[in-house]
Structures are given as structure tokens and as C-alpha cells.
Amino acid sequence: MLRTHTCGALRKSDVGSPVTLCGWVDSKRDHGGAVFIDLRDRYGLTQVVIGPPEAGESLIKQAGHVPNESVILIRGVVADRLEGKTNAKLETGEIEVRSEHFEILSASETPPFTPGQSDLPGEDLRLKYRFLDLRRKEMQQALIRRSEIIKCMRDYFAEHDFIDVETPILGRSTPEGARDYLVPSRVHPSNFYALPQSPQLYKQILMVAGFDRYIQVAKCFRDEDLRADRQPEFTQLDLEMSFVDSEDIIGLIDGLVAKTAKQVLGKDISLPLPRMTYANAMRRFGSDAPDLRFGLEIVDVTSVAAKTDFRVFRGTA
Structure with missing residues (x-):
């Protein structure tokens, strides 16, 4: 196996452990002397730091030019995040990986859209680039x-x-x-x-x-x-x-x-499930597969229509 852990597996208890991660570059931040990469796979996100003293200047430069959505491999050591830099929204938010080795497995061209962007393109474009759309968490x-x-x-x-x-x-x-x-x-x-x-x-x-x-x-x-x-x-x-x-x-x-x-959902359902006869479904909804979330039932208004002067209703009655 190329990797020792997935991008959603590392926790504070792993601090000090050497690890190898593989995944996609979700986002990248260049802070001058160090590059921060959010590495993503289907299990989660891990923040990776390529900077001194673990990484040399050439490695930092290489990491700074890697395009988003590229597939990379990193080797490093799990460390605590700096005080005040933890991310409570991530399960891996208390740690980061200080990279000693950085390798591009597959460099990406500029994608037409990224899985994390809020304003997604239309369905036609997403279906054309289905492999990108399937990287979205949803x-x-x-x-x-x-x-x-x-x-x-x-x-x-x-x-x-x-x-x-x-x-x-x-x-x-x-x-x-x-x-x-x-x-x-x-x-x-x-x-x-x-x-x-x-x-x-x-x-x-x-x-x-x-x-x-x-x-x-x-x-x-x-x-x-x-x-x-x-x-x-x-x-x-x-x-x-x-x-x-x-x-x-x-x-x-x-x-x-x-x-x-x-x-699957962690929900308790009481049995037996509600039942409806075909005749009842057709009488109430005019369909053998009614959507019960909506109370649009058929109502017989023959007795009311018979009393009106509207010719269409009078003729029917």
C-alpha cells in the first residue's frame, strides 16, 4: 500500500507518528516560507504543511506550484496544530502533517469547476466532467x-x-x-x-x-x-x-x-406501515402511487355543482 492512513483517519493520539498520505489537492495556501495543502480523499481532509525545517527550499517551491485537484503523495510526521489554529469543523482539525517528502502522482490541468465551489455549473457540464462531479462530498x-x-x-x-x-x-x-x-x-x-x-x-x-x-x-x-x-x-x-x-x-x-x-438512517419506524387499497387511492387521489406529503385529495362536488346555473356543470350533473 502506498499510504499508511486515509485523510480522515488521523487524530491527536497519532501525534509523533510517521505517516504516508495520498489524495487530491483540495486547496492550497502559500504563506511565503511554507505551503499549506488541504489533502482530500473520500474519508476526509488533512492539513499538510510543507515548510522548514522538515522540507527544503526545492520541495517548498514544488509544492507551491502544484495545481488544485492534482493527486499527490506525502510522507511526514503528525504534529499538533499551532495554538488557535485548530479547526473544529474537521475530525482531523487538531493535527497537521509536517511533510518530509512530496511527490506528484498526477498533475491536474485547470479544472472547469472544483468540487468545493459553492456556485456549481449546470448539469450538462457536470455530466461531461462526471469524474469531477463525483468528487463532491454530496x-x-x-x-x-x-x-x-x-x-x-x-x-x-x-x-x-x-x-x-x-x-x-x-x-x-x-x-x-x-x-x-x-x-x-x-x-x-x-x-x-x-x-x-x-x-x-x-x-x-x-x-x-x-x-x-x-x-x-x-x-x-x-x-x-x-x-x-x-x-x-x-x-x-x-x-x-x-x-x-x-x-x-x-x-x-x-x-x-x-x-x-x-x-442506515438511525430511525425507528413503527410497524405495520400504513396501507391503502387501490380503490381508496384512486378515489382519493386518482393515482395508484399518490404522494401523501401533499393533501391534494379529490373531492366530489356533484351535489354543489348540481345547484349552480353554470351550463357545463348542469349538463354533467
Whole structure:
């Protein structure tokens, strides 16, 4: 390993220890005789000082010219920050690393934007430079949270005797709710594979084969227009059970939501979760997936409209 610690690991108890850190130059301050660099990785920030007596003049000069977002390696000793210079906002805010060795692993060109800037550019530019956008703390936290949720789901279903089966991606086109993506075959000219809209057929085969509890975090594909809640490629939690009724399925998902909320968010959720019939949802909201955060329910005003002289209402009544 090139590094001995991550940029979020060092604490006051590490003072005096030799360390090697690798990361990205988040910011840099040249104070004349010394250069201060905030070194960043996905674990946090560590302040690095390149200055006398640990670093010579050539090393200080080199550090002063390193561009932001460059990847560097430093070796040095952990030290207390000067009195009054601690940063309570950082977990590493009580220490700094006095660098004895400085090495540029990958020098950066001037980036179109930096992860820490407050006035971020539009989404088009951020998607073009996706690797820069993914360095932002918000983006990294979203991916970390997603990973935690998936692990929690898999652990939960393993506790309930489910097996995780990876079903094929290339298969035969089957009638489903949307258009298939078709992939031409090189070894079978004029023939095509279809990418799965869901693992429906494969999981039913597993049920017939005797695997009574199946789970998969499945990649699915649908060749259709973008919508607010749908995109061509997406991931879904897919499961199938044998010898159960609807209450068993609903109760299982209730437990999953409660476990995920507790483990990932630290929140307790009372069970069972609120339920609503399809008929009730359509009557009250006109949708089978109502957003209950808004109280915009459908109200029957037939009795009121029947008493008005407005011709449109009178005709309807």
C-alpha cells in the first residue's frame, strides 16, 4: 500500500507518528516560507504543511506550484496544530502533517469547476466532467448511502433464507410493458439478444425448480422515453417467494423498510406501515402511487355543482 492512513483517519493520539498520505489537492495556501495543502480523499481532509525545517527550499517551491485537484503523495510526521489554529469543523482539525517528502502522482490541468465551489455549473457540464462531479462530498455520500442500503437489504433477506441469484442479461425478447433493447449477435448473423426489462421469467423458473425464496438487485433495461420517475437503465430490488400470500409479502417488505431505516438512517419506524387499497387511492387521489406529503385529495362536488346555473356543470350533473 502506498499510504499508511486515509485523510480522515488521523487524530491527536497519532501525534509523533510517521505517516504516508495520498489524495487530491483540495486547496492550497502559500504563506511565503511554507505551503499549506488541504489533502482530500473520500474519508476526509488533512492539513499538510510543507515548510522548514522538515522540507527544503526545492520541495517548498514544488509544492507551491502544484495545481488544485492534482493527486499527490506525502510522507511526514503528525504534529499538533499551532495554538488557535485548530479547526473544529474537521475530525482531523487538531493535527497537521509536517511533510518530509512530496511527490506528484498526477498533475491536474485547470479544472472547469472544483468540487468545493459553492456556485456549481449546470448539469450538462457536470455530466461531461462526471469524474469531477463525483468528487463532491454530496455525490460521494449518495453513492456510499446507496451501497449501505443494498448491503442492508441483502443481509436482511439472507436472514430470511433468501438466495441471491444473478440472472442472465442476454436473453430472448418477451412481451412486457415496454420495448426491449436489442443487441445483435456476431456469431449468429441476423439474430439479436434482448436486454431484460425485468428478471420475470428467470425468477419463475427458479420457483418451479424449488428455490422458494429468491432475491436480486437486478439491472433492468427499457427502450422508452425518459419520464420523471423512469429511465432506460435502472436497478430494482427483485424478489419472488413460493407458498405465501399477500400478507406474507407485505409483512416482509415492512420489516425491510424498518431495518433499513434503523441501520442506515438511525430511525425507528413503527410497524405495520400504513396501507391503502387501490380503490381508496384512486378515489382519493386518482393515482395508484399518490404522494401523501401533499393533501391534494379529490373531492366530489356533484351535489354543489348540481345547484349552480353554470351550463357545463348542469349538463354533467
